Amino acid sequence: MADRPAERLQSLTGMRDVLWPESARRRELVDRFVGTASAAGYREVVPPLLEDLRVFLRVGEATDVVTKEMYEFTDRDGTRVALRPELTAGVVRAFVQHRPLTPWKVFYTGSNFRHERPQKGRYRSFDQVGIEAIGSDDADLDVEVIALAWRFFEDIGLTEVQLLLNTLGEHDDRARYTEAVRGHLGAHRDSLSEAARTTLERNPLRVLDSRRPEDRAAVATAPTIAEFLSPAASQHFARVKEGLEALGIPYTIDERLVRGLDYYRRTTFEFAAMALDAAQNAIGGGGRYDGLAESMGGKPTDGIGFALGVDRMLLAADAESVFEAPEAHLDAFVVDLTGGAAARDITHELRAAGISADRRFDPGSMKSQMKAADRSGAGHAVIVGEDELAAGEVTVRVLRGHSDTAGESVQERVRRQDLVAHLQQRR
RNA sequence: GUGGCCGUAGCUCAGUCCGGUUAGAGCGCCAGGUUGUGGCCCUGGAGGUCGGGGGUUCAAGUCCCCUCGGUCACCCCA
Known part of the structure; x- marks a missing residue:
C-alpha cells in the first residue's frame, strides 16, 4: 500500500472549538453568572447530558426543537435516548425524581444540542446558563428570576438589552386563546404563507411571531391574550409588572411573545440584544411552566426559570464593545x-x-x-x-x-x- | 430542510472576469543585527495538497461538473 497522508479530521458541522483567549471570556462569563445566582440563594444542579427521550417529548411534541432538531438515538439496550436540546426538562425531571424541599432554587451551566442549520449565534452545540425556581407560584418569584437575569446583564456590562414580557394565562386561558387564534387565522388562511398554514395546524400560537411579510396582516388583527385572561392570571401578571416597576426594571409588553416551547404558562419573557443586528438577537428567555412536573409523573408543581445563551451574550458584548477578553497574566x-x-x-x-x-x-x-x-x-x-x-x-x-x-x-x-x-x- | 455568497500561508486578504515562466502582501512565527536582556526598529528565513475529486486544455489557483466545508438569510430558537 502506498503511503498516503491521512485525511485531516475536523469538527462536525455546527460544532466548534473555543480557543484562548475566547475561552477565557466564556469562563469569566460563566463564573460571574455562578456568582450572581449563588448570591441569590440558587444552588447548582448538574443534570446529565443524555436523557430518556420521553423527558424531552414532554417539552412539547408540537415544537420544532423536539420534532426536528433533536439528537436522538437508540441506546445499546434499546432505550430511546436523546442529547438534551435544553435544560429545563432535565431539571424538572430531577425535581420530580428527588423531591427536594421547595422552593427548589437551582442554577446550571452547560451544553445543549440541536440539529439545526448553523448561522451567526446559533450552533448545534451551544452553551447556556440558567436558573429554575420550582414549587412556588408567588409573582414575586417571577420578579426575582427576571431581576436576576437583568442584574447579570448589568454585571457583564450589557446595556442595550430589551426585556419583552407577556403572559399566556392559565392552562385553560391559553387553550381558549389558542382556539380563538386558530379561528381567526383560519379565516385568513388564504393570505397566510404556506409555512404559516402548516404551523397553524399543529401550533397556532407560533404563527403569531412569524417574520414573513405575508402573515403580517392576519397576525396584526389577531385577538390578544388580554381578553382571555382569568382574573387570577390577570392579577398574577399585574403583580409581576408592579414588581418590575418597583425594582426599576424596564419592560416592553409583547403580546406576540409566545416562545418556542409548549410548556410555558402565565409569565413569559425574552431578552433581546438591541446591539445585535443579526437575526438571532434573543440572548435569553424563559417563563413559568406550571404543569411540566405533573407531565413527568410528579405532583402538580409551579416553576419558573430562564436560560441565557452564552454565545449570544458574548456576541452582544462584542457589539457593545464590553466584556473584553482578559489579558494573559x-x-x-x-x-x-x-x-x-x-x-x-x-x-x-x-x-x-x-x-x-x-x-x-x-x-x-x-x-x-x-x-x-x-x-x-x-x-x-x-x-x-x-x-x-x-x-x-x-x-x-x-x-x-x-x-x-x-x-x-x-x-x-x-x-x-x-x-x-x-x-x-x-x- | 430551502436559498444567496465564499473557500489561496497560522490569521486577514490580493491574484480567478480575459487560463501561460519558481502563487504574492500585511500581520504573526523563527533567526540575526545586540557572543546575558523582551517590547520599537532593520535584515533575512521558514511556512501553501490554491478545500477535495473528476473533466476540458499543450498548459488550470483561474474554465466545467460533482463533492465537502464555511457564512448569511428563511424556518426555528439561546
Whole structure:
C-alpha cells in the first residue's frame, strides 16, 4: 500500500472549538453568572447530558426543537435516548425524581444540542446558563428570576438589552386563546404563507411571531391574550409588572411573545440584544411552566426559570464593545541560561508557593526566552545565568506594563532563597 | 430542510472576469543585527495538497461538473 497522508479530521458541522483567549471570556462569563445566582440563594444542579427521550417529548411534541432538531438515538439496550436540546426538562425531571424541599432554587451551566442549520449565534452545540425556581407560584418569584437575569446583564456590562414580557394565562386561558387564534387565522388562511398554514395546524400560537411579510396582516388583527385572561392570571401578571416597576426594571409588553416551547404558562419573557443586528438577537428567555412536573409523573408543581445563551451574550458584548477578553497574566517567567535544571526547579518552587509561573521548553537563546516571557504576560522575568547560579542568586527583571519607570528597564539581583518572598511582596 | 455568497500561508486578504515562466502582501512565527536582556526598529528565513475529486486544455489557483466545508438569510430558537 502506498503511503498516503491521512485525511485531516475536523469538527462536525455546527460544532466548534473555543480557543484562548475566547475561552477565557466564556469562563469569566460563566463564573460571574455562578456568582450572581449563588448570591441569590440558587444552588447548582448538574443534570446529565443524555436523557430518556420521553423527558424531552414532554417539552412539547408540537415544537420544532423536539420534532426536528433533536439528537436522538437508540441506546445499546434499546432505550430511546436523546442529547438534551435544553435544560429545563432535565431539571424538572430531577425535581420530580428527588423531591427536594421547595422552593427548589437551582442554577446550571452547560451544553445543549440541536440539529439545526448553523448561522451567526446559533450552533448545534451551544452553551447556556440558567436558573429554575420550582414549587412556588408567588409573582414575586417571577420578579426575582427576571431581576436576576437583568442584574447579570448589568454585571457583564450589557446595556442595550430589551426585556419583552407577556403572559399566556392559565392552562385553560391559553387553550381558549389558542382556539380563538386558530379561528381567526383560519379565516385568513388564504393570505397566510404556506409555512404559516402548516404551523397553524399543529401550533397556532407560533404563527403569531412569524417574520414573513405575508402573515403580517392576519397576525396584526389577531385577538390578544388580554381578553382571555382569568382574573387570577390577570392579577398574577399585574403583580409581576408592579414588581418590575418597583425594582426599576424596564419592560416592553409583547403580546406576540409566545416562545418556542409548549410548556410555558402565565409569565413569559425574552431578552433581546438591541446591539445585535443579526437575526438571532434573543440572548435569553424563559417563563413559568406550571404543569411540566405533573407531565413527568410528579405532583402538580409551579416553576419558573430562564436560560441565557452564552454565545449570544458574548456576541452582544462584542457589539457593545464590553466584556473584553482578559489579558494573559503570570507573576513570573523563568529564563534559564544554564541548561534548564534551574528553570525546572525554580518554576516548581514558585508554583508551590502560589506564585504563577511559566518557562520555555527547548529554550533556545536568551532573546527567544525573553520574547516568550514578554508574550506570556508575566510581570517579572526571573533570569538565571552562570553568574547567578554561581552566586546562589537570580536576576528579577520587571517587564512591560509592570515597570514603575516608564520605558526604563528595572532589574535587581535577589538571593535565590529570597525569591519567593520578593515576588510575593511585589505582587 | 430551502436559498444567496465564499473557500489561496497560522490569521486577514490580493491574484480567478480575459487560463501561460519558481502563487504574492500585511500581520504573526523563527533567526540575526545586540557572543546575558523582551517590547520599537532593520535584515533575512521558514511556512501553501490554491478545500477535495473528476473533466476540458499543450498548459488550470483561474474554465466545467460533482463533492465537502464555511457564512448569511428563511424556518426555528439561546
